[in-house]
Amino acid sequence: MSKKPNPVLIDDENPEWTVADFAKARPASEVLPQIFGAKLAQEILKPRGRPRAEYPKERINIRLSHEVVEYFKSAGDGWQTRIDAALRQFITERQGR
Structure with a gap:
């Protein structure tokens, strides 16, 4: 018996990742400097706690x-x-x- 997903919980803007999505994924340390610049990326990636x-x-x-x-x-x-x-x-x- 297959369970139908709850339509209220389906997020069309953030779909479940596929194998291809995981293969394309890159660490934040590689991506953030390109988006925000090295200085801000370093601040964002600084360990907290x-x-x-x-x-x-x-x-x-x-x-x-x-x-x-x-x-x-x-x-x-x-x-x-x-x-x-x-x-x-x-x-x-x-x-x-």
Whole structure:
């Protein structure tokens, strides 16, 4: 049983790509400089988002007492970051001894 496409969802201005379309396709880094010029193309192609941290945080599992978790959660979102800050402060104070 063949399923008929929903006519409301058919986009005549943006048809599905064929094998020939994929064969003609070129990377944006090749096409954009011809359309917008090298300087603007470089700006458009510049990676976005947060840069990778030199030492990214590690995902771990840790068991904490109910009181500790409730204390940090009671201040709202960011409770895990506050626990991290408290542990960093503990390390700093210990190194000063």
